[in-house]
Amino acid sequence: MDKKLIVVLTVTNNDWGRIPNRYRHITTVHINCDNGQLNQGPIQATRVMIIANVSAIWQDKNEVTSLLLRLIDCYSDYDKVVGLHGRIHGFTVNHIDRSRLGGIPVNDGECTTAVPCPYYNLLNALFPKCSNVTEVQEHFDELFDKLKTEKKRLIEGITILKHRLAHLFLPIDIDLQGLIETGFREDYWNEVVEAYRDGKAVGKLAQARQLLYGTEGEEDTVEKIVNEAIRQAPTRECEIKEAWQQVQSLLPKNGGLPRDYKDVEQILQDLGCQNKREVVKQKCRDRNNPFHQWFTELDKALDNLREALPKKGNAAT
Amino acid sequence: MPRPRILIVDDIMEYLHALQRALMDICDVDIAQSLEEAKKVLSENTSLLLVDICLDESKPGIDRGGVEVLKWAKAHYPKIPVVMMSAYRDFEAAVECLNLGATKFLKKPIDIAELKSLVKELVK
Numbered sequence: 001m002d003k004k005l006i007v008v009l010t011v012t013n014n015d016w017g018r019i020p021n022r023y024r025h026i027t028t029v030h031i032n033c034d035n036g037q038l039n040q041g042p043i044q045a046t047r048v049m050i051i052a053n054v055s056a057i058w059q060d061k062n063e064v065t066s067l068l069l070r071l072i073d074c075y076s077d078y079d080k081v082v083g084l085h086g087r088i089h090g091f092t093v094n095h096i097d098r099s100r101l102g103g104i105p106v107n108d109g110e111c112t113t114a115v116p117c118p119y120y121n122l123l124n125a126l127f128p129k130c131s132n133v134t135e136v137q138e139h140f141d142e143l144f145d146k147l148k149t150e151k152k153r154l155i156e157g158i159t160i161l162k163h164r165l166a167h168l169f170l171p172i173d174i175d176l177q178g179l180i181e182t183g184f185r186e187d188y189w190n191e192v193v194e195a196y197r198d199g200k201a202v203g204k205l206a207q208a209r210q211l212l213y214g215t216e217g218e219e220d221t222v223e224k225i226v227n228e229a230i231r232q233a234p235t236r237e238c239e240i241k242e243a244w245q246q247v248q249s250l251l252p253k254n255g256g257l258p259r260d261y262k263d264v265e266q267i268l269q270d271l272g273c274q275n276k277r278e279v280v281k282q283k284c285r286d287r288n289n290p291f292h293q294w295f296t297e298l299d300k301a302l303d304n305l306r307e308a309l310p311k312k313g314n315a316a317t
Numbered sequence: 318m319p320r321p322r323i324l325i326v327d328d329i330m331e332y333l334h335a336l337q338r339a340l341m342d343i344c345d346v347d348i349a350q351s352l353e354e355a356k357k358v359l360s361e362n363t364s365l366l367l368v369d370i371c372l373d374e375s376k377p378g379i380d381r382g383g384v385e386v387l388k389w390a391k392a393h394y395p396k397i398p399v400v401m402m403s404a405y406r407d408f409e410a411a412v413e414c415l416n417l418g419a420t421k422f423l424k425k426p427i428d429i430a431e432l433k434s435l436v437k438e439l440v441k
């Protein structure tokens with residue numbers, strides 16, 4: 001069973017109210033930002049909820065946002081639910097720099113009570129429809145299940161696209177390796193030409209670009225999944241972007257392939273032409289099978305991108 | 318000595334044909350796209366089985382149809398070596414296949430020289 005942890009970001013101990021008995025089944029950590037110590041060490045929890053209790057004391061919007069981001073980063077290995085709550089009606093919205101939070105979905109449900117704002121009021125604000133402990137528990141789980149499903153959808157999406165993309169080029173990869181092995185034997189070449197006649201091989205580059213970038217309004221593309229992943233897990237933005245840039249550099253949206261692999265397009269073009277055997281043979285010999293090198297690099301880059309996607313992430317309360 | 322005969326099971330027909338062309342020098346190659354097709358082709362004359370883990374293109378990373386082929390082959394023809402392949406760095410799947418009796422696990426893209434020497438070694 002998941003162990004739940006609620007981390008509350010607040011300002012001073014005075015803000016902290018007594019924890020009511022009915023919420024004691026959920027572990028809580030109260031983090032006082034005054035001492036700047038956000039990391040509480042290893043935690044025995046699989047699901048973390050972060051609640052920032054934004055108070056009027058924090059006048060500096062950047063400081064509040066920085067603290068919140070640091071706190072979220074401390075728990076980057078966990079599934080998280082992020083909730084922002086102001087002590088005074090409407091206050092939170094003005095005290096968080098939303099642009100710096102990237103795509104972290106936040107709930108700025110308001111806690112309308114006057115000072116002091118005790119913990120149970122925060123929970124009541126988070127779970128307004130829950131009248132007892134069991135309902136709170138169920139709601140907590142519901143939020144995380146939704147989050148888990150979303151992460152699974154991204155990983156599955158990229159896996160399917162990677163599979164389709166790999167299968168565009170795997171047969172060509174085997175054929176070129178086989179041709180090189182046999183010194184481009186004529187009967188072998190003739191069979192390969194037959195398989196890729198009419199630009200069938202070079203056409204696969206366009207199909208691969210379609211899977212990566214697609215066109216507007218179409219179903220999933222790798223680019224769309226990358227953007228969605230960054231929106232959901234902004235703390236992993238650099239890692240995801242770096243992996244995505246590697247894929248893009250090997251198969252750019254527009255223009256030709258990178259300089260190291262400039263022969264690949266021509267090889268694919270010539271693969272369906274009976275009279276190009278010597279040309280393809282020469283290019284494969286001179287540059288040591290550039291197609292295999294390019295394809296292996298692209299395959300690795302897609303594997304890395306898949307691994308960079310968030311398996312854990314954030315959801316709003 | 319008769320020419321060795323191997324069976325390759327993969328869901329992508331173009332890939333099966335490319336492997337058939339690449340291996341025709343050293344062995345006869347039968348092909349199948351599913352467990353049902355593999356059952357019809359696999360016989361005591363088969364020297365080696367080469368199977369992709371995923372046999373449903375619409376469910377990569379999820380479908381494990383190839384594992385079913387491995388189980389069936391090991392139950393009916395335990396002496397035939399089985400080599401598994403996958404397009405993913407899937408450590409768990411590799412361990413599972415080796416525990417079920419697979420001889421080797423290859424990651425796609427496959428190095429054809431390596432595959433040829435493996436085939437030669439296993440069909441001896």
